[in-house]
Amino acid sequence: MGVSLVFKSLLIANRGEIACRVMRTARKLGVRSVAVYSEADAEALHVRQADEAYLLGPAPAGQSYLDLEAVLAAARASGAEAIHPGYGFLSENADFAEACATAGIVFVGPPPAAIRAMGSKSEAKVIMEAAGVPLVPGYHGEGQEPAALAEEAERIGYPVLIKASAGGGGKGMRIVEAAADIEAQLAAAKREAAAAFTDDRVLIEKYLERPRHIEVQVFADQRGQAMHLFERDCSIQRRHQKVIEEAPAPGLSPSQRADMGAVAVSAAKAIGYQGAGTVEFIAEDERFYFMEMNTRLQVEHPVTEMVTGLDLVEWQLRVAAGEPLPKAQEEIVLMGHAFEARLYAEDPERDFLPATGRLSHLSFPDASASLRVDAGVETGDAIGIHYDPMIAKIVVHGRDRATALGRLADALARTEVVGVKTNLALLESIARHPAFAAFEVDTGFIERNRADLFLPMEALSPEELACACLAELLHGRALAEARAAASGDPTSPWNDTSGWRLNAETQRRLVFLEGENRHEAVVHYRTDHFGIETGDRTLRATGRLESGGRLAFDLDGRRGRLTVVWRDRELDLLFPGGVRRLVLFDPLSAAEEAEAGSGSLTAPMPGKIAQVLVSEGVVVERGTPLVVMEAMKMEHTLAAPARGRILALRFAAGDTVEEGTEIVGFEVEEG
């Protein structure tokens, strides 16, 4: 397939990794890239990589990336012939697709009618049912009377799953185990749906106990041709959202694959689809059912690219430009196996609460034919509160599943992130878990294997502590040397860097804090090494700091290297078992912190109060949900840290809170 100029310039109405990824293909095709950005993204990677960039507005997406007029104005100003919406933001907004057409700009996506048809889960089901596509037993009608819905739930049989018709991102979904709970859960789901999607309609499905999420990548051109590019298994999920995806789906027979592909193609044809789309199925035992269709490029499209050797963004651009599908169904060959792991700034220990912060260090293994990293950030960039907290996608390929899985584990082990909490350790434990290797995969995988996947940090070993000391000593020495050189009097005793002290004191106590733990060592300054005494051992330590924050160490003859990242008194040491954050103990600031201790509940991150669940004066048990906060498009519940009394509620639903603000005044009750 020769490279031809599909468009002269393309505006990418998105940010982060997907904007960078679309630009990569644009560059390959000789298409000029136009980026758009919010004030928060002025220095972002996608802006730096574009040929041209336009400011849309303030940080909140509603005033920037979701502002359809602002995006169109940028397109007009830049003379872009087409707009690629990426995923999220305006990608499934039929009004936007329509406005593009009116403005004479090509929307790289399906026709507005197809977006509308699939925009509501209920309407999508009506269309799919008529096209003969299998559906999960359930109810997706117009009637929304609670009593009638409860009757439908009874007919379907418990447990059932309530979903928001207009839903997405796992929001507004509720599992109901028994008839006694249906009324309350319906009300709650409707409230949630109304708040999130300004549409409180719901549908009910049979809740499958151990399902797999399998989706088919489809493609259709403007000439009525449609085909599929095989399937992806996205069953490894947390909070009903994907974490690791793979292609092909393990254990699917060629005939099942052909069946699913054919059903997906007929679904696409049923709505006059064009471009890239994904038909999502939920599968249990030998059966599969239609769940929904996403009328855009998916986050996980790289696994399909890896096993087919195709560039899906190139296909999107060609089809949008009016070209026929580049290949015929028979020409698409499945080659080997691929995995994608989504690296998120989040805290798996706290129910995957999104995390924010500056990436003081971010490094990935080198890309190759079998390893691809799609990232939208680099060292020094910040993960903020306004957008999705995904840092990168790590994608691997291998001749078979076992080979690919080995590469995934290895790539994750060689990925380094410092500055924000991430799910990296969890991803690596999944990749190394025997049940995952043995295909024992369904959407309950993470919860079921929690005990194996959430491993507590092991105690800091004497060698690790010695490395921390060595890093600190060498770092201190380097700073002192720089200071001495700058002062012009390197021979002054005040600029001596050898560890010589007044009173001939040639040893020093180093104390590091790690969360609740305290690590202590005594360092003896020797002529050509440090003696580092930890517990009952003294290690003979030498080393040097290399470029990129690498520490080369020698401990009693054992040599190695590790990355160390400094931030004031904080050291992040990237050991093979994970990042250890140690803080050099400073008795003065410690005294201040001790004084600030109180029984209050504070916002773990900036956000909005969604719901207040208790009233002032009541006594609650440990773990009782008190306040629901919404931050970074996710809900987070603040729970009572112990049995205690609610002294004060400082905010109401709808209020915005800063990180660290006290939300609930709380008093621990004894006994």
Ligand code: ADP
């Ligand atoms: P959303 O659009 O909010 O992401 P989906 O309908 O795509 O919601 O479902 C998201 C996930 O929820 C699925 O991948 C699956 O894990 C789970 N799920 C959806 N429907 C069912 C069901 N009927 N039974 C069990 N789990 C389900």
